[in-house]
Amino acid sequence: MTDHTLLSTDKSSPKIAIIGGGLTGLLTATLLERASNQTHDLSNTPKITIFEKSRSVGRLATRYRTDSETGRNWQWAFGAQFFTAKTDSFQQFIAPWLETGLLQPWCANVVELTPADDNGQSPDIQSKEQWDTVHARYISTPKMTSWGRELAAGLKHTNILFKTRVAPLGGHTTHSDDKKTELFDETGESLGWFDWVICTAPNGQAVELMADSGFSQQVNITQPQMQACYTLMLGWDNAQELPETLNSQTAPQWDVAYSNSEVLDRIFIEHHKPARDELLPSITIHARNDWSQVHVDDDLETVKATLLMAAQQALNWGKDSAPSQTDCHRWRYAATIIDIDTKELGILVDETRQWIVSGDWCARGNIESCYQVARQTVEAVCRARSI
Template identity: 65%
Template sequence: MIHPTASANDHNNPKIAIIGGGLTGLFTATLLERALGDNTVSITIFEKSRSVGRLATRYRTSSTHSDKQWQWDFGAQFFTAKSAEFSRFIAPWLDSGLLQPWLAQVVNLTPADSKEGASNIEAKEQWDTDHARYISTPKMTSWGRELADTLQQSTIEFKTRVAPLAQYTHAQTDAHLQTDSTLISKQTELFDENGERLGVFDWVICTAPNVQAFELMTESGFSELSQIMQPKMLACYTLMLGWDDLAYLPKIISNKPDWDVAYVQDSILDRIFIEHQKPDRKTLLPSITIHARNDWSEVHVDEDIDTIKAQLLVAAQRALNWNDESAPSQIDCHRWRYAATVTDEDSEPLGTLVDKQKQWIVSGDWCHKGNIESAYLIAQQTVKVILQH
């Protein structure tokens, strides 16, 4: 824990707080360390959960019948690298094999009109290496954990909720620190939700989803507060299904089907992903992740999760045509409150929001297009702002 004993002599060794240990936070810390060099920066990442990588996350559970596991990537299923900068950034992990292209066969799936009918499947596209969709192996969390493990000047404080921000100056509480009022006035002390001190920082970077960022900044006098809620974020429900053996799968996905990803038509479901057919997932029990449509999820976001799960199961059974013998043995449902960013292709992304006087930055993938590459591009913008100051 950093206590408020900083002085003007620390100006060349800035202390930076990053609120949120998702990919935006990890990318930001990584790029800051690279840009500022060894032993010139101290970064603390505050993460409210017990793990890193919000966008790229997974859920797993073990079978009671074997030593194998089900695994579901219930966050981002894959990511693209359309910019030259991001392509260069991910290259080392592609070389090591931690990141791999997913050459999935994609179909359109129209559910049957009745429980007894068969869903219609039509080929849509084959993902290739020219327009690659990448995944992290052997699980979607592997890359985020690798990023966290390789940080040198950064520490991560898990299970730590930062309280709403309010800037203070050391001059108001520590008279002996009035040697440089300009420097002191830009330092911020952070507290957790219980009022415990978290430290004093020269820069504070908030990478939380925009609704949570607004709550943290709403009484702080943040100069860009009005823009935080400009992007619209939608919810997403995820249904996770598992079977004890390939032999129990419904026919539409039994053996090795000629598809890996299905775009679902005329349904509250959006996409179906066959987890155990992804690269480096061969040891998994049969596992399928289903994302509900964002618009439907948003309308029902505050409803009881068991009620939602029941509705999604009805839709999933209609799409996958299982019977009593081929019904899933493992069922779970997850609610992403802030999952997708609504973007306008004709307008410029919001970009990072900066209060230069306070030296606070609000960032996040939602400041761009809401995907993993967006998290990297926003992290780049954040680092550029800090380097300019």
């Protein structure tokens, strides 16, 4: 963190609204609470409210189904599959959860997979690399959602309101001269007055939330370009029914495949991950972002059919080895297009209104970015309150 403290003796406890209960919102609340703890002045502890439109937090999305006969689950991490920790500060932050085992490194065997072609050529699998603990990819156990829920459970001065959709700030929102903002839900009911409003939604949603609000950084919200991603989820009833591509004694044994396909990007074997031994065979496939963006408004069942055809070419299943479970999910805002020559946007701050627009898309678009922008947000609040 920084040497700044959130609170000062001559200012009252701030009321802070965080729009969005994804990782950025949870990490922002966590770091705000930690900043306030530096003063040991409980009378000035910030009162934080997270408004989350869905029924859960974290957004490290997990979907599962239960086999009624065996009671065992298929499970798919249909959002982020893993994350990295490249900076010292983020490595230190996640260390406690590595010690408990809630976060674990995934040392996957990675291959490059060329799907079967129309001429009868079988899929070709070539070893690519093995992930190691030096350049670790981390997962949350037993589900990818577990870390987000643990972060939420650790919040002491934060109230999380689920299934609450905040209305655009350019609508009924009231802003007073003393830098307080009244938020409303989509029905027009008041959600209360706040000293700070922090929006952590994807930039497409942030544009709508801040439209016509007078937000001084409005034009910059659309600067990062984002692309969609479709996720295909497949399950088999037992390992014996897996296609040979997934269960071959001759081909390289693998956990992750980079696909040489116009449609598919990466294939992940869920039941090979740490702490997933009890799962029924479960495969998650991410489509290419550029392909997904072109088809982002297509009928979901049509997209699913196309992805299944591409997956069959990649995994080469037949009638006796076809998956028994299939599902598909569309992420409209999945990946931030990164230009190596372009400086990261950083959080967007309107100091006059004390509004902040944040999100992983303000940085590199990954989970470590959630932590980085959360730190930037807390530093901005600290600076303003120490003036």
